[in-house]
Amino acid sequence: MSGETVLSTTQSVCPWCHRKLEAFRVLNGDEVVLLKECPDHGIFRTSVWRGAPLFDFWRRPKTPAYPKSPSTAVDRGCPWDCGLCPGHRQQTCTALIEVTARCNLRCAFCFADSGSSGKDPDREAIERFYRSVLEAGGPYNVQLSGGEPTVRDDLPEIISLGRSLGFGFIQVNTNGLRLARDRNYAKELKSAGAASIFLQFDGVEDSTHIALRGRPLFREKKLAVEHCAEHGLGVVLVPTLVPGINIHEIGAILRFAVEHMPAVRGVHFQPVSYFGRHPGSNSPPPHITIPEVIRELETQTEGRLKAQHFQPPGCENALCSFHGNFVLLPQGDLKAWSSHDPAGCCCGPSSAEAGADKARGFVSRFWSHPDAMGKKIDGPSLGGWDDFLERVRTHSLSVSGMAFQDGWNLDLERLKDCCIHVVASQGKLIPFCAYNLFYRKLKA
Numbered sequence: 001m002s003g004e005t006v007l008s009t010t011q012s013v014c015p016w017c018h019r020k021l022e023a024f025r026v027l028n029g030d031e032v033v034l035l036k037e038c039p040d041h042g043i044f045r046t047s048v049w050r051g052a053p054l055f056d057f058w059r060r061p062k063t064p065a066y067p068k069s070p071s072t073a074v075d076r077g078c079p080w081d082c083g084l085c086p087g088h089r090q091q092t093c094t095a096l097i098e099v100t101a102r103c104n105l106r107c108a109f110c111f112a113d114s115g116s117s118g119k120d121p122d123r124e125a126i127e128r129f130y131r132s133v134l135e136a137g138g139p140y141n142v143q144l145s146g147g148e149p150t151v152r153d154d155l156p157e158i159i160s161l162g163r164s165l166g167f168g169f170i171q172v173n174t175n176g177l178r179l180a181r182d183r184n185y186a187k188e189l190k191s192a193g194a195a196s197i198f199l200q201f202d203g204v205e206d207s208t209h210i211a212l213r214g215r216p217l218f219r220e221k222k223l224a225v226e227h228c229a230e231h232g233l234g235v236v237l238v239p240t241l242v243p244g245i246n247i248h249e250i251g252a253i254l255r256f257a258v259e260h261m262p263a264v265r266g267v268h269f270q271p272v273s274y275f276g277r278h279p280g281s282n283s284p285p286p287h288i289t290i291p292e293v294i295r296e297l298e299t300q301t302e303g304r305l306k307a308q309h310f311q312p313p314g315c316e317n318a319l320c321s322f323h324g325n326f327v328l329l330p331q332g333d334l335k336a337w338s339s340h341d342p343a344g345c346c347c348g349p350s351s352a353e354a355g356a357d358k359a360r361g362f363v364s365r366f367w368s369h370p371d372a373m374g375k376k377i378d379g380p381s382l383g384g385w386d387d388f389l390e391r392v393r394t395h396s397l398s399v400s401g402m403a404f405q406d407g408w409n410l411d412l413e414r415l416k417d418c419c420i421h422v423v424a425s426q427g428k429l430i431p432f433c434a435y436n437l438f439y440r441k442l443k444a
């Protein structure tokens, strides 16, 4: 098409038949489109980057950090050899263990396509999952996921088991219903060794919850956060961003987060991906890209957060995520940390292996709850450097986002750089997007 430039080539799949296809990253104005053609299903154009910060400014060369102990061989080629295979270019930052396929909601959008039935893996199976993460080079950060993990009454025992095996950071991915209903549940999870709650939190308007989750949930989300605050359990709010439903809530979600600091430690936006269960569509469904989320963050916070406060990651592919670190000052301003903050996931010169170490360290430090819950720093400003560091420790907010890939926008170069790995039933580690696109149905 006139006015378009092919920037580079990669590989993708057909969203319908999953045939592997050559794909082109095509620049049209300030938009980058992934272009591919399936001999059976035709041409697909999916927007993968729209506007500033521009694609060329954001992308970074990837320094590989190959898996320490690959458990499969390169045979059929990416994405059919997971994993990890020796061709994968990034070690694990977070290992996801799915402790159940059951859920107590029936969401319109669910990457796991969870339901009300299914057999949970028993405790021995879960111990095998943990051990396979150790064999792959762990302990890495662990996220217990599902389904909805809290439907299992033995979740605290599963957390304790992980801690006893040497996992220092275990996070629970939850819709928060049980945390809201049972005031002491946060305490149970914390006592068992949970470091943080990864709380599905799509907005402050009930119309958003009804559209995405089938019923009003804001009251329960708020209670869940309050109960975590009471017991000193850190929370990361995790909004799924769906065009036409809750993009306008980005600023309100940030405000909610700030109002509930220091219990809320971060907001982690997830632009919707079309895998698992979602409303059907025959044409490319609407995606929101990373630069659009960053611009909305600036606009909807009236410039309290600015686009230049956000950086690409240091371990996974630059095109997969963004993050920024902020500290809430006593008078209510959010101050961005230096972009060269050495504690951040993605800053400063480093090898990609160090990138993974840093990312793990960052997540475990800043998504946990500060010990000094009751400690307050009063006054209009912070006096010395020590006060500032203490404030950073107790009142940091990480604002980040990760764009998962579906059959429409999948770029295998990005997939090879993935650092979020699902522990599959045979103990294999499978990059999150590959698992949801190709392996979940196979029960790999």
Ligand SMILES: [Zn+2]
Residues within 6 Å of the ligand: 014, 015, 016, 017, 018, 019, 038, 039, 040, 041, 042
């Ligand atoms: Zn096809």
